[in-house]
Amino acid sequence: MMVAVVALTHVRNLFAVVVLFGLYSFLTATVMVALDAVDVAMTEAAVGAGVSTVLLLGALHLCRSEEEKPAHKPWLPLAVTIGTGLVLVYGTWDLPAFGDPEAPIHTHVAPRYLQDGPRETGVPNVVTAVLASYRGFDTLGETTVVFTAGIGVIALLRRRRHVREDKNT
Amino acid sequence: MKNDMILRIVGKLLIPFILMFALYVQFHGDFGPGGGFQAGTIVAATMVFYAIIYGLNTARRVLPDWIVEAMIAAGVLLYLGVGFAGLLLGGNFLDYFVLDADPVVGQHRGIFWIELGVAITVCGVLLKIFYLFARRGPD
Amino acid sequence: MSFFSHYDYWVMLFLAMAGLFIVIARGNLIKKLVGLAILQTSVYLLYLAPGKLIGGTAPIVHTAFTLYSNPLPHVLILTAIVVGVATLALGLALAIRIREEYGTIEEDEILHSDTAPTKNESAT
Numbered sequence A: 001m002m003v004a005v006v007a008l009t010h011v012r013n014l015f016a017v018v019v020l021f022g023l024y025s026f027l028t029a030t031v032m033v034a035l036d037a038v039d040v041a042m043t044e045a046a047v048g049a050g051v052s053t054v055l056l057l058g059a060l061h062l063c064r065s066e067e068e069k070p071a072h073k074p075w076l077p078l079a080v081t082i083g084t085g086l087v088l089v090y091g092t093w094d095l096p097a098f099g100d101p102e103a104p105i106h107t108h109v110a111p112r113y114l115q116d117g118p119r120e121t122g123v124p125n126v127v128t129a130v131l132a133s134y135r136g137f138d139t140l141g142e143t144t145v146v147f148t149a150g151i152g153v154i155a156l157l158r159r160r161r162h163v164r165e166d167k168n169t
Numbered sequence B: 001m002k003n004d005m006i007l008r009i010v011g012k013l014l015i016p017f018i019l020m021f022a023l024y025v026q027f028h029g030d031f032g033p034g035g036g037f038q039a040g041t042i043v044a045a046t047m048v049f050y051a052i053i054y055g056l057n058t059a060r061r062v063l064p065d066w067i068v069e070a071m072i073a074a075g076v077l078l079y080l081g082v083g084f085a086g087l088l089l090g091g092n093f094l095d096y097f098v099l100d101a102d103p104v105v106g107q108h109r110g111i112f113w114i115e116l117g118v119a120i121t122v123c124g125v126l127l128k129i130f131y132l133f134a135r136r137g138p139d
Numbered sequence C: 001m002s003f004f005s006h007y008d009y010w011v012m013l014f015l016a017m018a019g020l021f022i023v024i025a026r027g028n029l030i031k032k033l034v035g036l037a038i039l040q041t042s043v044y045l046l047y048l049a050p051g052k053l054i055g056g057t058a059p060i061v062h063t064a065f066t067l068y069s070n071p072l073p074h075v076l077i078l079t080a081i082v083v084g085v086a087t088l089a090l091g092l093a094l095a096i097r098i099r100e101e102y103g104t105i106e107e108d109e110i111l112h113s114d115t116a117p118t119k120n121e122s123a124t
Helices: A002-010 A014-034 A038-063 A075-094 A110-121 A126-134 A136-157 A161-168 B005-027 B036-054 B056-062 B065-088 B103-135 C003-025 C029-051 C072-102 C107-123
Strands: none
Touching: A002 A014, A002 C003, A002 C029, A014 A038, A014 C029, A038 B036, A038 B103, A038 C029, A038 C072, A075 C003, A110 A126, A110 B103, A126 A136, A126 B103, A126 C072, A136 B065, A136 B103, A136 C072, B005 B036, B005 B103, B036 B056, B036 B103, B036 C072, B056 B103, B065 B103, B103 C072, C003 C029, C029 C072, C072 C107
16 A cells, blocks of 8 residues: 555556556555454445546546646655654554553443444444444434535536536627 | 447446345445445446446436436435434434334334435435536536 | 554554645645545544454454454544545536636646736736
8 A cells, every 4th residue: 555655646647646546445445344344444445446536537537637747846845744744653652552452442432332232223233323323413414514515516517618608708 | 338248238237236236235234334325335336337338318318317416405304304203203303212112113213214315315416426527528 | 662563553644644745745636636535545544443453353243253343433434434535526526627717737837827917917
């Protein structure tokens, strides 16, 4: 994945960039399965590697810009990025180790959801139970965000181009 | 693409199975990975596949614009309807246990309807965005 | 604290910083959006990693298993993925409209054509 991302930074042909992005999404979905997040992996594979790649290819076809121009040497952004990265690495010193069962994330609400969830909701998949029942408001907000994005894209792209040119003449 | 025999035949064979798999993912979200978002995305991807092989106009005859636009709003309204049903039947907003005499059956019912609402909205939005992108000609 | 207990955070931070670098340093709008998507995806991994318990399994309750990974990050990241694709679609629609109005999607050319008319107006 690191190789894919470094290649993506340097490649200038935009079609190759989109293909590398699809590859990166698939690798992310595989890593998520290794982290036991099966719902998230299915969503990431369907949405990231499927729909995102299709939308990027559609936009690329409309923008017709295949190559990116060479930039001036990016020393300042590289310095900013490396500086931010070092500060964040310093911030991860105190985080719990990988797979640590004593971490705070495992001791507050999660055991209650895992024990009482299937009994109270009758649904063995705890992720669906939490998403739809315990945290149903968040899912309502998310559906509204998707709806708003659809409305926004409709508002931006509704008129055809030749209709706009007729109005200008 | 319409004249390419292999694509047309493979498409006709595969698309029903993909739609069936999307229904399986939707309704088995309770027992395995899956749920509303994944099923909506799979249905949208199926229609994109169909549009790429058979042409955008054929796809827009199969699922016309007004149905897709209605789907976008219908999913959110279904979700809000379940929330208000909980309010009208005596509990708080988005309470599921009042939807039936047995609270666990009420939870099942509530989860079923809101997952359906989420799938409809996600499918409608993704498909509408694809239609809009594909309809504009490049300059 | 050894190298192997924290290196997963560092890999994800490297990916996030690569995405940030693409957003800051490259001028093409579509490449910037891809960089933003990479930044978002690496943050998802950063959230999911602490939820995994070694020896645990996916959080679907079944009588054959006793130890489950934490379901809470999965719920948050599911919402985040869908919101991310909605943002990407809106960004791409904006890029398409910019391309139609300005004729280009390179950032410095857009800025140049935005500042040039004001210089002409102040000259007359």
